[in-house]
Amino acid sequence: xxxxxxxxxxxxxxxxxxxxxxxxxxxxxxxxxxxxxxxxxxxxxxxxxxxxxxxxxxxxxxxxxxxxxxxxxxxxxxxxxxxxxxxxxxxxxxxxxxxxxxxxxxxxxxxxxxxxxxxxxxxxxxxxxxxxxxxxxxxxxxxxxxxxxxxxxxxxxxxxxxxxxxxxxxxxxxxxxxxxxxxxxxxxxxxxxxxxxxxxxxxxxxxxxxxxxxxxxxxxxxxxxxxxxxxxxxxxxxxxxxxxxxxxxxxxxxxxxxxxxxxxxxxxxxxxxxxxxxxxxxxxxxxxxxxxxxxxxxxxxxxxxxxxxxxxxxxxxxxxxxxxxxxxx
Amino acid sequence: xxxxxxxxxxxxxxxxxxxxxxxxxxxxxxxxxxxxxxxxxxxxxxxxxxxxxxxxxxxxxxxxxxxxxxxxxxxxxxxxxxxxxxxxxxxxxxxxxxxxxxxxxxxxxxxxxxxxxxxxxxxxxxxxxxxxxxxxxxxxxxxxxxxxxxxxxxxxxxxxxxxxxxxxxxxxxxxxxxxxxxxxxxxxxxxxxxxxxxxxxxxxxxxxxxxxxxxxxxxxxxxxxxxxxxxxxxxxxxxxxxxxxxxxxxxxxxxxxxxxxxxxxxxxxxxxxxxxxxxxxxxxxxxxxxxxxxxxxxxxxxxxxxxxxxxxxxxxxxxxxxxxxxx
Numbered sequence: 001x002x003x004x005x006x007x008x009x010x011x012x013x014x015x016x017x018x019x020x021x022x023x024x025x026x027x028x029x030x031x032x033x034x035x036x037x038x039x040x041x042x043x044x045x046x047x048x049x050x051x052x053x054x055x056x057x058x059x060x061x062x063x064x065x066x067x068x069x070x071x072x073x074x075x076x077x078x079x080x081x082x083x084x085x086x087x088x089x090x091x092x093x094x095x096x097x098x099x100x101x102x103x104x105x106x107x108x109x110x111x112x113x114x115x116x117x118x119x120x121x122x123x124x125x126x127x128x129x130x131x132x133x134x135x136x137x138x139x140x141x142x143x144x145x146x147x148x149x150x151x152x153x154x155x156x157x158x159x160x161x162x163x164x165x166x167x168x169x170x171x172x173x174x175x176x177x178x179x180x181x182x183x184x185x186x187x188x189x190x191x192x193x194x195x196x197x198x199x200x201x202x203x204x205x206x207x208x209x210x211x212x213x214x215x216x217x218x219x220x221x222x223x224x225x226x227x228x229x230x231x232x233x234x235x236x237x238x239x240x241x242x243x244x245x246x247x248x249x250x251x252x253x254x255x256x257x258x259x260x261x262x263x264x265x266x267x268x269x270x271x272x273x274x275x276x277x278x279x280x281x282x283x284x285x286x287x288x289x290x291x292x293x294x295x296x297x298x299x300x301x302x303x304x305x306x307x308x309x310x311x312x313x314x315x316x317x318x319x320x321x322x323x324x325x326x327x328x329x
Numbered sequence: 330x331x332x333x334x335x336x337x338x339x340x341x342x343x344x345x346x347x348x349x350x351x352x353x354x355x356x357x358x359x360x361x362x363x364x365x366x367x368x369x370x371x372x373x374x375x376x377x378x379x380x381x382x383x384x385x386x387x388x389x390x391x392x393x394x395x396x397x398x399x400x401x402x403x404x405x406x407x408x409x410x411x412x413x414x415x416x417x418x419x420x421x422x423x424x425x426x427x428x429x430x431x432x433x434x435x436x437x438x439x440x441x442x443x444x445x446x447x448x449x450x451x452x453x454x455x456x457x458x459x460x461x462x463x464x465x466x467x468x469x470x471x472x473x474x475x476x477x478x479x480x481x482x483x484x485x486x487x488x489x490x491x492x493x494x495x496x497x498x499x500x501x502x503x504x505x506x507x508x509x510x511x512x513x514x515x516x517x518x519x520x521x522x523x524x525x526x527x528x529x530x531x532x533x534x535x536x537x538x539x540x541x542x543x544x545x546x547x548x549x550x551x552x553x554x555x556x557x558x559x560x561x562x563x564x565x566x567x568x569x570x571x572x573x574x575x576x577x578x579x580x581x582x583x584x585x586x587x588x589x590x591x592x593x594x595x596x597x598x599x600x601x602x603x604x605x606x607x608x609x610x611x612x613x614x615x616x617x618x619x620x621x622x623x624x625x626x627x628x629x630x631x632x633x634x635x636x637x638x639x640x641x642x643x644x645x646x647x648x649x650x651x652x653x654x655x656x
Contacts, residue, residue, distance in 0.1 A: 187615075190618045195563055200371065203367070203609070204611075204613045205612070208356065224473070225563070228562045232485065248472060251472070252473035253473060
């Protein structure tokens with residue numbers, strides 16, 4: 001009896017010990033999102049799980065508050081600190097509010113990175129942007145040029161004349177324009193991110209530039225309105241609408257042919273890359289200006305002076321994949 | 330009075346003709362009949378809304394919530410269609426109009442029963458209605474592929490060479506002419522705005538008349554909600570944001586006195602067309618977007634200045650006469 005008991009206890013202890021070692025080897029990476037139940041972040045989780053599977057010794061904890069509040073995220077982060085995770089990758093609801101909680105995490109040896117929506121530099125070791133202004137500027141003109149092998153006139157339909165994002169992207173686009181032979185940007189008009197004004201500006205473009213071959217709209221309101229205006233004018237096939245938009249909003253216009261392709265970040269790649277970077281940091285890589293961190297199949301990311309890096313070109317959506325992504329975001 | 334109104338409308342017709350001629354100098358294709366028909370079609374929704382606003386302004390009130398009402402009714406119409414694609418379109422339009430009427434009636438009741446200044450009431454309901462869209466949709470968009478083809482096709486369907494949207498606005502203009510000229514509420518709008526005290530003496534219920542005007546503007550906003558959403562094939566929280574100012578501007582340019590009591594269907598229609606021509610011309614005449622805003626603003630102020638001069642009625646100085654009689 002006594003022997004049996006001793007045996008059992010020994011067995012139990014050794015099982016526990018084995019389990020413990022296994023636990024210590026599995027890295028816990030927490031993917032903290034703005035709120036649960038948002039298609040974009042569910043897709044990011046899909047990518048993170050893919051990365052975990054590829055790496056083998058990683059467990060991804062997908063978590064976040066139920067509403068997009070900074071308070072909710074702070075609670076989540078505190079509980080992750082208590083769970084002693086190895087890394088936290090967060091898309092922040094507030095740039096500054098999360099800093100104290102994340103500092104606490106870093107003090108306890110947890111690697112902290114932000115992705116998608118950034119945290120102030122003192123609250124994270126690095127930030128992963130989905131793309132960069134030069135990459136976006138290049139992509140929007142490339143989208144138009146790829147469908148115009150012989151060149152032609154293209155026009156830009158922007159948001160307001162004062163929107164910082166759009167103006168930066170258009171400036172970057174103009175820098176690389178000479179690389180695209182035969183592509184002339186004949187006009188830049190502003191739809192003010194209003195459906196009716198964007199629609200009217202598109203009608204104006206169609207009227208004043210009879211040879212127009214493509215409209216580039218780097219704004220989600222503008223691209224939808226332009227596609228509708230081109231459809232109503234019966235110019236499908238003649239004028240291609242492209243730019244930046246969301247798959248769920250553009251699915252119909254891709255199907256109708258008004259838009260051959262458009263771009264936006266791929267949330268799956270983003271979740272994948274964030275997990276890979278967190279793993280690289282756990283493995284001893286250091287996040288400092290100039291450092292290159294590994295992102296698995298996405299290559300590497302080079303950090304700038306603010307410890308920020310750009311993942312990749314915006315992801316291109318066309319008839320082959322838009323339906324699938326429309327369900328996601 | 331009638332002659333003066335006629336003159337003012339003639340003045341607007343001349344102004345619009347001049348404007349079109351000016352645009353034609355810079356961009357000749359603008360004056361092709363087809364393009365002018367397009368401009369009218371594009372302005373149809375503004376015309377319908379301006380007619381509703383005119384009724385409200387005539388009674389010395391204002392409706393700032395029209396664009397929000399449009400957005401809410403439009404969102405409901407789009408959500409109905411997305412959820413039940415089989416629902417007949419006329420039924421959806423009726424629902425949108427009924428909802429618009431209810432939203433207008435809320436404005437009207439607050440103005441009538443609680444006697445809150447109209448600008449405050451409708452400023453409040455403007456934000457409430459916009460907020461309701463967010464609550465209803467969760468901030469999500471209803472996109473082109475979620476709407477049925479019939480839902481999107483109605484305003485575009487061509488009838489005798491013109492889209493139904495244009496025909497619909499013509500029908501509404503005709504109806505409004507009848508309502509304003511021949512029906513008791515139509516006449517009451519003028520009476521209440523012209524002189525509320527005198528209106529009471531003639532047995533007109535001022536509050537009730539204002540309530541009716543708000544119901545009318547609400548119904549037209551609801552109808553426009555469907556038209557807007559199906560024309561642009563998208564519904565989201567911010568559609569027609571700031572459009573209430575365009576509607577009021579159309580009325581003011583059309584000679585509807587912000588002080589109430591003066592205005593006409595023809596004026597409001599011409600005012601809307603004037604704005605419509607500018608909105609459609611600016612993209613093709615190649616003017617900087619900053620100048621565009623300044624031009625729209627300048628035109629409105631000039632129109633109001635012209636109207637104010639025409640409206641100036643000298644107050645009767647009775648005391649001085651009495652003094653003179655004594656002295």
